[in-house]
Structures are given as C-alpha cells and as structure tokens.
Amino acid sequence: MNSNMVAMGVSELTKIVKELLLAAEVPTDEAAIITDSMIEADLRGISSHGVMRLPIYLKRLKAGSVKSKSETETIVETNNILLLDGKHSMGQVLGVQAMKKAIEKAEKNDVGIVGVKNSHHFGIAAYFSSIALQHDMIGITISNTTPLMPAIGGAEAVVGNNPFSFAIPAMDQKPIIFDMACSVVAMGKIINAQNKGESIPENWGVNHKGLPTSSPEEILSGGFISAVGGPKGFGLALVVDILCGVLLGGAYGKDVKSIYKEISEPNACGHLFIAIKINSFMLVDFFKRTVDQYITQIKSSQKAEGVSEIYLPGELELFKKERLLKEGIMLPKKVYEELLQLFEEYRTTI
Amino acid sequence: MNSNMVAMGVSELTKIVKELLLAAEVPTDEAAIITDSMIEADLRGISSHGVMRLPIYLKRLKAGSVKSKSETETIVETNNILLLDGKHSMGQVLGVQAMKKAIEKAEKNDVGIVGVKNSHHFGIAAYFSSIALQHDMIGITISNTTPLMPAIGGAEAVVGNNPFSFAIPAMDQKPIIFDMACSVVAMGKIINAQNKGESIPENWGVNHKGLPTSSPEEILSGGFISAVGGPKGFGLALVVDILCGVLLGGAYGKDVKSIYKEISEPNACGHLFIAIKINSFMLVDFFKRTVDQYITQIKSSQKAEGVSEIYLPGELELFKKERLLKEGIMLPKKVYEELLQLFEEYRTTI
Numbered sequence: 001m002n003s004n005m006v007a008m009g010v011s012e013l014t015k016i017v018k019e020l021l022l023a024a025e026v027p028t029d030e031a032a033i034i035t036d037s038m039i040e041a042d043l044r045g046i047s048s049h050g051v052m053r054l055p056i057y058l059k060r061l062k063a064g065s066v067k068s069k070s071e072t073e074t075i076v077e078t079n080n081i082l083l084l085d086g087k088h089s090m091g092q093v094l095g096v097q098a099m100k101k102a103i104e105k106a107e108k109n110d111v112g113i114v115g116v117k118n119s120h121h122f123g124i125a126a127y128f129s130s131i132a133l134q135h136d137m138i139g140i141t142i143s144n145t146t147p148l149m150p151a152i153g154g155a156e157a158v159v160g161n162n163p164f165s166f167a168i169p170a171m172d173q174k175p176i177i178f179d180m181a182c183s184v185v186a187m188g189k190i191i192n193a194q195n196k197g198e199s200i201p202e203n204w205g206v207n208h209k210g211l212p213t214s215s216p217e218e219i220l221s222g223g224f225i226s227a228v229g230g231p232k233g234f235g236l237a238l239v240v241d242i243l244c245g246v247l248l249g250g251a252y253g254k255d256v257k258s259i260y261k262e263i264s265e266p267n268a269c270g271h272l273f274i275a276i277k278i279n280s281f282m283l284v285d286f287f288k289r290t291v292d293q294y295i296t297q298i299k300s301s302q303k304a305e306g307v308s309e310i311y312l313p314g315e316l317e318l319f320k321k322e323r324l325l326k327e328g329i330m331l332p333k334k335v336y337e338e339l340l341q342l343f344e345e346y347r348t349t350i
Numbered sequence: 351m352n353s354n355m356v357a358m359g360v361s362e363l364t365k366i367v368k369e370l371l372l373a374a375e376v377p378t379d380e381a382a383i384i385t386d387s388m389i390e391a392d393l394r395g396i397s398s399h400g401v402m403r404l405p406i407y408l409k410r411l412k413a414g415s416v417k418s419k420s421e422t423e424t425i426v427e428t429n430n431i432l433l434l435d436g437k438h439s440m441g442q443v444l445g446v447q448a449m450k451k452a453i454e455k456a457e458k459n460d461v462g463i464v465g466v467k468n469s470h471h472f473g474i475a476a477y478f479s480s481i482a483l484q485h486d487m488i489g490i491t492i493s494n495t496t497p498l499m500p501a502i503g504g505a506e507a508v509v510g511n512n513p514f515s516f517a518i519p520a521m522d523q524k525p526i527i528f529d530m531a532c533s534v535v536a537m538g539k540i541i542n543a544q545n546k547g548e549s550i551p552e553n554w555g556v557n558h559k560g561l562p563t564s565s566p567e568e569i570l571s572g573g574f575i576s577a578v579g580g581p582k583g584f585g586l587a588l589v590v591d592i593l594c595g596v597l598l599g600g601a602y603g604k605d606v607k608s609i610y611k612e613i614s615e616p617n618a619c620g621h622l623f624i625a626i627k628i629n630s631f632m633l634v635d636f637f638k639r640t641v642d643q644y645i646t647q648i649k650s651s652q653k654a655e656g657v658s659e660i661y662l663p664g665e666l667e668l669f670k671k672e673r674l675l676k677e678g679i680m681l682p683k684k685v686y687e688e689l690l691q692l693f694e695e696y697r698t699t700i
Contacts, residue, residue, distance in 0.1 A: 076631060111463060151649075155654045156652035232579075234663075235528040235530060238528070238648075238663065252644055254647065276597075281433060291596055298603070301505075307504075310501045
C-alpha cells in the first residue's frame with residue numbers, strides 16, 4: 001500500500017463532498033449530481049476529475065465565477081436541436097440536464113443535439129454519455145477546455161485538449177464507454193514524472209520554443225503538452241472547439257479560461273451532447289447482441305506476447321469501480337487532508 | 351525532380367481514368383464522380399487514394415465484386431435518418447448520393463444522418479464532407495475499413511484504421527477540412543521506409559507477436575500498424591466501426607474484406623455521412639466570420655523555433671491542389687506505366 005494514499009469509504013466521502021457543496025449554497029439536487037459525478041470519476045480511476053477538483057470548485061463558487069444555483073436560457077430550440085446558455089452554472093448540473101434533453105429529443109425525433117455555452121468544467125465526459133445507455137441510445141459528449149496545446153509548429157497554447165466521449169450499449173457484455181482527451185497525456189502524468197525525477201518520451205510535449213523535450217521541467221515551465229498523433233489530435237481538438245465554442249456562439253480558443261489561473265473569471269467552456277436512438281436504425285436487441293459479438297471477436301483475438309487479456313474501452317474503469325465500491329476510494333494524502341480541513345472549517349462555522 | 355515520378359496534366363489523366371471506367375461499363379455520370387474523386391485525392395496530395403487505386407477498382411469491377419452500375423435500396427427513412435443498402439456499388443457514387451441526401455435532410459430538419467451499408471472503398475472521406483461546405487453546412491464522414499490494427503494488447507488485426515473527416519466552412523479563410531485515419535501512419539509509409547532501408551519509430555506498428563518494432567520488414571511480414579495514441583486511436587476506430595457497421599446492420603470487424611486480398615469478394619464496408627445546418631444554430635455569416643477569427647488567432651500564434659508558418663487542417667492540401675492544377679499530377683512511374691498499359695489494352699480491344 002502506497003503510504004501517500006488514504007482509503008476513504010464511498011458513503012463517507014460522498015457525505016463530505018455533498019455537505020461542502022451545500023455549505024457553498026448549492027441546492028440539494030444539484031449538489032447530489034455534482035457529488036455523484038466526482039465520486040464516479042474517482043471510482044472509475046479518473047482521479048484527475050474526481051473529488052480533487054472540489055477545492056477549486058469551492059473557491060470559484062465563493063468568488064462568484066460559477067453560480068451555485070444553476071440557471072439556463074434557451075437560445076434556439078427545434079425538434080432536434082436545443083442550444084442553452086448555461087449562465088456560468090456548474091457544468092455537471094448543466095451536463096445532466098442537457099443530455100436528458102438530447103435523449104428526449106432523440107426519443108421523439110431519432111437524434112437530439114444539445115449545446116451548452118457559458119458552462120463550467122464538467123468533470124468526465126463519459127458521465128454524461130453514459131446516461132444515454134439506460135435509454136438504449138448511443139451517447140456522445142464533447143467539450144472545449146482552456147487552451148493547453150499549441151498548433152502544429154506553434155509555441156503558444158491555442159486549443160484545449162478537448163475531450164471526446166462515446167457510450168455504446170451492449171447486451172451481456174459491459175457497454176463500450178470511450179473517453180479521450182486530444183493530448184498525448186494529461187498534464188498530471190508530466191507532473192508525476194517530474195516528482196519522480198524521470199524523463200518522458202519526446203512526443204508528450206514541447207518546451208517554450210515549441211521544440212520536443214524529454215524534460216518534464218521544460219514542459220511545466222513555459223512549455224506545453226502535445227496533441228496525440230500531432231496533426232490528428234490537433235485537428236480533432238480544433239473541430240471540437242468549433243462545435244462547442246463557435247457553433248454555439250460561446251467562447252472558443254483563448255476565451256475559454258483556466259479554472260485554476262483565473263479564479264474570479266468565468267470558465268465559459270461549451271459542451272455538445274448528442275443522443276442517437278438505436279431503435280430508429282434497427283431493433284435494439286439485435287444491435288446490442290451484435291455489439292456483444294464484436295466485443296467477443298476482439299476479446300478472443302490473438303494476444304500479444306505476455307498479454308493475458310484484451311480490454312475494451314471503459315472496461316477496466318468499470319472493473320475498477322466494482323472493486324473500489326467495496327474497498328473505498330484511494331485519495332492522495334494531500335487531497336484527503338485538504339478535504340478534511342475544508343470540512344472542519346465548515347463545521348466550525350455552523 | 352525525382353526520376354521515379356512522372357508529371358501528367360489533369361485533363362489528360364482525367365480522360366484516361368474516365369475512359370477506363372466507361373470501358374468497365376460504369377455509366378457516364380458515375381464514371382465522372384469516381385474520376386473526379388480520385389483526381390481530387392491526387393491534387394490534394396493524398397496519392398494513396400488517388401488514381402493508383404484505379405487498377406484494383408477495374409480488377410474488382412471485372413470480377414463482379416463491385417457493381418459497375420450503382421444500385422441502392424432504402425432500409426429506413428425518417429426526417430433525419432436515411433439508411434441505404436449500397437448493394438456493393440462503387441463507394442464514391444454511393445458517397446456523393448448519400449451526402450447529398452444528408453444535406454437535403456439537414457436543409458429541412460437541421461441535421462441529416464445517412465448511413466450506407468454494403469458499400470465499397472470510397473477514396474478520401476474529405477471528398478464527401480466537403481460537399482456540405484457549398485450548402486453552408488458542417489459535413490462529417492466516417493467509414494469502416496478492413497481490419498488493419500490489433501486491439502491494445504492484441505496480435506491480430508480486429509479493426510480498420512477507420513477514417514474520420516470534418517469539413518467546416520469559413521468566410522475569407524480556406525475552409526477547415528480535417529481528415530484522419532486512426533492508425534499512427536498509413537501502411538504506405540512503412541513500405542516507403544522498407545524501400546529506403548530505413549528503420550521506423552517504435553510506435554508505428556507491431557510484429558507478429560504484437561510487440562513494438564522499428565523494423566518495417568517485421569510489420570510487413572505478419573505484423574500490424576498501430577492505432578494512433580494507443581487506446582485513443584483504437585477506441586475511435588472501434589466507435590467508427592460500430593457506427594458504420596453494427597448500427598447500419600452491415601459488415602463490421604473481420605467481415606469487411608480487403609479490396610486487394612479478396613478480389614472476388616465484396617468489400618462490404620459501411621459509411622456514415624452527417625450534415626449539420628449551421629443556420630439552425632446561428633447566422634451563417636456570423637459563424638463563418640468567427641471561424642475566420644479563430645483561424646487568424648491560430649495562424650498568428652507564437653511559432654516554434656524554425657517554423658515560418660502555421661497551417662490549419664486541410665490548408666496545405668488546398669495549396670497543393672492550386673499548384674498541381676497548373677503543374678500536373680506527379681505519379682510514380684509504376685502507376686503511370688500501369689495506367690498507360692491498361693489504356694493501351696482498352697484501345698486495342700475497341
């Protein structure tokens with residue numbers, strides 16, 4: 001057991017997170033959504049989008065750069081499309097509301113596309129895509145983020161590592177839940193390498209001159225993370241920014257602000273949620289059984305030397321969730337202590 | 351000038367390609383589309399999908415594994431969705447027809463999604479996405495292909511390097527035309543390295559045991575190309591295969607056949623074409639001007655040391671097209687001679 005990590009039961013952690021959000025004047029139902037989304041990220045092993053984000057959310061709620069009680073305004077609505085102004089409310093709350101609307105539209109008209117501008121960091125994209133699964137739909141979620149990556153040949157961040165997520169239902173197999181960011185790795189991996197004094201592969205990032213580097217320090221002091229596959233990841237990230245920023249009349253590129261560096265400014269990111277009704281194409285059961293067959297074809301394919309099992313996108317995360325629901329969520333000591341301290345401060349003020 | 355390359359005027363090349371297709375009993379209007387699509391690929395510098403594909407198309411037309419005169423059957427049609435059985439007709443013809451239908455549906459109902467199953471290799475995905483530009487729409491094209499890449503941890507091809515393309519209109523700037531395959535590189539690059547006796551980066555592919563290799567020979571003799579970004583590219587390719595194969599009730603995974611290895615068998619790939627009407631979200635001019643602003647923001651961003659200009663997705667391809675329209679298309683001598691020989695054979699038979 002790593003001594004820098006502390007295990008915490010899911011119900012205890014849920015209680016602390018929710019109470020802290022309530023104390024920040026987030027309404028009960030909204031606090032429940034935000035809490036569930038963060039805990040779900042931790043359970044799936046995406047701790048970078050889990051409860052470690054709570055302290056910054058609380059700071060921003062206090063600063064007023066994100067609304068505690070969510071508001072939305074409808075900008076456009078048609079049979080298939082809904083465009084919402086999120087009025088700088090919490091992204092998790094807007095996201096659940098928007099994906100549910102996309103599902104409603106798809107239920108009636110085969111496909112629903114809901115855009116949200118003026119939103120705020122929403123955690124893991126897969127959380128929202130996954131809602132579509134219960135409705136026998138394919139869920140797609142994309143979002144822009146504050147710029148983190150330069151263009152190909154650039155030495156200045158111009159586009160976020162904008163996530164992409166697809167959720168596809170299966171019958172007896174686990175659903176396929178795919179969630180990627182458009183950078184080679186998350187900034188957290190570079191910080192980890194620095195902490196361990198390790199060098200990194202040259203394709204992970206560039207220094208302040210835009211040149212490849214194997215030094216985590218060079219990336220962290222004025223450098224940038226790189227797009228996955230160079231022009232491929234950059235192009236995908238750019239398309240996402242245009243769909244989630246430009247097309248919704250919201251912020252794009254540099255106008256999407258960092259939630260950490262600009263605490264008193266709205267984040268202003270945008271998201272697009274798409275639900276596709278499988279039943280409009282074919283019988284749902286036939287689709288799901290065929291997905292099962294494809295999964296089986298892949299899992300039973302020839303394995304590389306030394307590999308004992310092949311996993312599909314999202315499968316390891318769902319296994320991890322099953323395990324952590326029993327064992328508790330492992331938090332870095334620093335995050336654990338920060339949460340406990342925030343909780344103490346809150347308890348002494350009531 | 352590389353002596354292995356031969357320049358050929360666009361009109362002369364167009365004439366030869368079209369005549370050969372007509373000789374293979376492809377109807378005039380369909381031959382025009384197929385020819386234009388291949389020449390367009392060559393003009394944009396995507397020669398792997400240009401006229402070098404004609405000999406295999408002709409072989410397959412002769413073998414009857416692809417129809418010379420296209421046929422389609424409507425499987426499902428709603429306001430937003432059309433699902434066509436392409437009956438193993440040429441992919442280029444089906445693709446243009448399908449994207450036009452997607453545009454019609456989007457014109458009336460904001461978004462059009464047209465799927466085509468039982469299709470055949472369609473060339474460059476961007477060709478179809480680009481049709482949406484003239485209608486002030488965003489065009490999206492995806493397709494599955496015969497399996498080329500193993501799963502993560504696999505040593506057997508289970509999924510194609512399935513292409514993704516987006517076309518986004520701009521006002522005064524060139525449109526953004528993004529087109530990627532989900533592999534790190536195309537097989538052609540590995541063949542090139544082998545021809546030059548060069549080693550390749552270890553992330554380009556794996557050997558027959560599924561282990562990374564820097565030897566082109568090991569990949570070409572029983573090995574495989576790798577997905578870009580590992581699980582990211584694999585996940586994207588898998589999602590595309592499910593959308594273009596499973597969701598359309600068509601072939602997926604191993605049931606999509608190689609156009610080279612299985613000449614007498616239908617290719618049976620599937621495509622999905624999506625058109626999004628910008629005017630349903632906002633004024634088209636405002637959208638296009640904002641895209642221009644974003645392009646300017648990126649092109650004027652700080653450049654990496656030694657870089658003189660930053661290019662957007664598709665920009666270099668459009669520059670190349672302008673140049674080659676004047677200078678002619680450069681063909682490898684082998685392709686040039688093969689085309690001339692086919693043309694001679696055809697002329698002596700009439």
